[in-house]
Amino acid sequence: MSTTNQKNVAGDQDAALVGPGQSRDRGREPGARDVDPVAVARLVDRLRAIAGQDHVYTHPHQTRTYESDGLLQYKVTPAAVVLPASAEEVREIVRACFEADVPWVARGAGSGLSGGALPVEDGVLIAVSRMRRVLDVDIPNQRVTVEPGVTNVEVSQAVSADGHFYPPDPSSQIVCSIGGNVAENSGGAHCFKYGFTTNYVTGLEVVLSDGEVVQLGGKELERPGHDLLGAFVGSEGTLGIATKITVRITPSPEAIKTMVAFFDSTTEAGSAVSAIVSAGVVPGAIEMMDPLAIRASEAATGAGFPEDAGAALVIELDGSRAECEARFDDVVRRCEACGANEVRVAQSEAERATMWKARKAAFAAMGRLSKNYYVQDGVIPRTKLPEVMSRIADLGEEYGMAVANVFHAGDGNLHPLVCYDGDEDAERAEELSGKILQVCVDAGGSITGEHGVGFDKKRYMSRMFEEADLEAFQKLRCAWDPPGLANPGKVMPTPRLCGEVPGPYRQHPLERAGLAERF
Numbered sequence: 001m002s003t004t005n006q007k008n009v010a011g012d013q014d015a016a017l018v019g020p021g022q023s024r025d026r027g028r029e030p031g032a033r034d035v036d037p038v039a040v041a042r043l044v045d046r047l048r049a050i051a052g053q054d055h056v057y058t059h060p061h062q063t064r065t066y067e068s069d070g071l072l073q074y075k076v077t078p079a080a081v082v083l084p085a086s087a088e089e090v091r092e093i094v095r096a097c098f099e100a101d102v103p104w105v106a107r108g109a110g111s112g113l114s115g116g117a118l119p120v121e122d123g124v125l126i127a128v129s130r131m132r133r134v135l136d137v138d139i140p141n142q143r144v145t146v147e148p149g150v151t152n153v154e155v156s157q158a159v160s161a162d163g164h165f166y167p168p169d170p171s172s173q174i175v176c177s178i179g180g181n182v183a184e185n186s187g188g189a190h191c192f193k194y195g196f197t198t199n200y201v202t203g204l205e206v207v208l209s210d211g212e213v214v215q216l217g218g219k220e221l222e223r224p225g226h227d228l229l230g231a232f233v234g235s236e237g238t239l240g241i242a243t244k245i246t247v248r249i250t251p252s253p254e255a256i257k258t259m260v261a262f263f264d265s266t267t268e269a270g271s272a273v274s275a276i277v278s279a280g281v282v283p284g285a286i287e288m289m290d291p292l293a294i295r296a297s298e299a300a301t302g303a304g305f306p307e308d309a310g311a312a313l314v315i316e317l318d319g320s321r322a323e324c325e326a327r328f329d330d331v332v333r334r335c336e337a338c339g340a341n342e343v344r345v346a347q348s349e350a351e352r353a354t355m356w357k358a359r360k361a362a363f364a365a366m367g368r369l370s371k372n373y374y375v376q377d378g379v380i381p382r383t384k385l386p387e388v389m390s391r392i393a394d395l396g397e398e399y400g401m402a403v404a405n406v407f408h409a410g411d412g413n414l415h416p417l418v419c420y421d422g423d424e425d426a427e428r429a430e431e432l433s434g435k436i437l438q439v440c441v442d443a444g445g446s447i448t449g450e451h452g453v454g455f456d457k458k459r460y461m462s463r464m465f466e467e468a469d470l471e472a473f474q475k476l477r478c479a480w481d482p483p484g485l486a487n488p489g490k491v492m493p494t495p496r497l498c499g500e501v502p503g504p505y506r507q508h509p510l511e512r513a514g515l516a517e518r519f
């Protein structure tokens, strides 16, 4: 094993990074390249020798299980699925793919919502779901080291008896893997106060696309040199595969108080969010549900939320008992001043759990109201909430499609769920989703808050980034993975050869503004 500080990650610049750059194309699939079928057949034999006969799937009945992630609109069946049991097996599998020149995709729990774990046709899917060991719990140093297939919630469970927890909490936390969280830089309800995955990962063991194992960071928080750990977190499986993950944990708060406030409109609820935050209160979580999301969630959970409410804010304060009590009344008053017509306070852990169930079940519950829905994920400055919500409603009306909204209001991280009936409406739903993302970008926001770019949103990357920025991303990617075998066809809108010179030099906007220079 080497450390990346010693490794020349500039790599060789000759090999090809190939991808189709198409959207919703059911023909040639993402990352498609000319893979020699004989090489694949030989590779499958090697994979069986490495992981065992029972842990390599090639029959369509088996591989179809892995054809999509949580974004069911895209489907690709891989040539083979392999389920390694250890980091050493991952290393051997990746090395075998490198020698056969066959691309591969890492998969955790497959709950991603941007098609990031969508397989590559003729490629190998490396599913780490058997790698479920908690390797080290180090309470004095507040660190936990796990294998990548451990679920998010299992990290908190491993340390709860010692009075600690792992704060980033995606709503999918009971199924999603820590490996997937690292790859997506996942967020969750409590990230407004506590920060995202990137703020908690201190060390990674990574297998690069040539099979070399590198160690990035460790238990310590700071290391000299370029932030390679930071580059890997959020890289969506395009730089390598994480086989060991060390995260920071934090003491559980002394007290938690949870409430849900109901309003007549999302505009009123949005102004309550701004009022609370402007007053200097940092809630542990502040989550919004619109009327459609409330109705769907109520149908699924029976939490007792009024079905005629115009908006619900689930607000949680945590910290010392004294601070919680003092702040709580203030938050209730501010909600009422902004138009809350009812405020319910959880009186027990069971009531708190019910409020959270109502919020966290909202995505899945949408299936009760609509045959299909398209989940989007954009970010806006918090203060633009009322304006953007009304623009989304207008777009929904224009397209004749209902759009439900359930989101992390504190972070301005929206999740519009575009509802549609049959497959014939799928493309219009997707078009509407794209327009909603444009509204987010126009409002000074981003095309993704936490679900990643994956396959679904790579076509929108150039709405946010200049060609010069995309070139810089591409160089970084090629430096880690010169042959382009790790999750090709994802994230980058215009894949090209790693060594290719991408046209004449154009001045970066920062250069034009005199804020940066080329050297």
Ligand SMILES: Cc1cc2nc3c(=O)[nH]c(=O)nc-3n(C[C@H](O)[C@H](O)[C@H](O)COP(=O)(O)OP(=O)(O)OC[C@H]3O[C@@H](n4cnc5c(N)ncnc54)[C@H](O)[C@@H]3O)c2cc1C
Residues within 6 Å of the ligand: 069, 070, 105, 106, 107, 108, 109, 110, 111, 112, 113, 115, 116, 117, 128, 148, 169, 170, 171, 172, 175, 176, 177, 178, 179, 180, 181, 182, 183, 184, 185, 186, 187, 188, 189, 236, 237, 238, 240, 241, 242, 243, 363, 364, 450, 451, 487
């Ligand atoms: C109902 C629902 C609610 C959700 N709520 C949230 C939320 O609140 N916040 C949020 O951020 N997300 C949320 N998500 C999205 C999703 O759960 C997260 O993106 C999660 O981190 C994905 O983890 P996974 O194990 O399922 O990864 P997968 O879907 O299997 O993979 C995701 C990406 O990670 C890569 N990858 C997986 N494992 C590794 C590895 N070991 N090394 C390198 N790359 C790897 C894959 O190649 C892929 O690009 C939600 C999803 C659902 C279905």
